[in-house]
Amino acid sequence: MELRRLRYFMVLAEELHFTRAAARLRIAQPALSQQIRVLEREIGARLVERGRGGCALTPVGAVVAAEAVTLLAEVAAAEERIAAAVRGQGGRLRLAYTRSARGGSVDELVERFRAAHPLVEVVPETGWTAPNVAGLLAGRYDAAFVRPPVDDPGIRWLPIGTEELLLALPTGHPLAARRRVPRELLRGEPAVMWPRDNGPGMYDRIVAQVWPGGGFVLARHEPDDEQLLRSVAAGGVIAAVPSGRATALRVPGVVLRRFTGAPPTVDIGLAWAASSKNPAVRALVALLSP
16 A cells, blocks of 8 residues: 555545645646545545545545554654654664763763753663673674773774772771871782673773782672672772762762872773664764764
């Protein structure tokens, strides 16, 4: 069934008069009559009863008119979604967050994107940097938040922001009495970290900055920052945690302290596959361009 003929029929169903309907459609009346007859042959039933003063819908014509309203509205909506996707204003964005960086610049960027592109369907997931990069390369994600460095030729990324690392200590720890803690006092202190495979670049950067002269002693692994802090609260271990996550969680039994000297930091970035052709990705990246 050709949509053009269905649209012609909808106008005729509203006007119930061939001359007026043809005038609205800006076509000749014989051309409209021919198109309606073709539509009737396609459907296999008469749609209108013609008369001197106009026409009336047959029972089948009434059903076709009612269904056509929904069908044409869906077609119009689909056409708009397609056009919006071409303009970079619509489509779908499968976006992976990283567990260590929610809130702050990450959520602000996503909210700006949603406001600027309300027709884009954002499909969020949450993971770690290494799985997020693997998801980009495999085509499971369109964009992902990561903890740089990311050294893969198939990935492009831009920085979003930098976070200071804070030292998480049990409330009864001797170093908790200090406002700032020298790094050298942490040598040999049992520490808790998440598995290095989650984000090798970030893991190595934390260790290199917090224990620059060595002395990092890994006591155990925990799956995420919340569990790291709960382990610290239980006593016996310390942890270095990004400030945004540490202050947002506010786990009882944990005190947060800054370091002396230049503060250790970790970055947060937005990554996407170098081969990506998704207009929504381009639109998201454009929000980070100067």
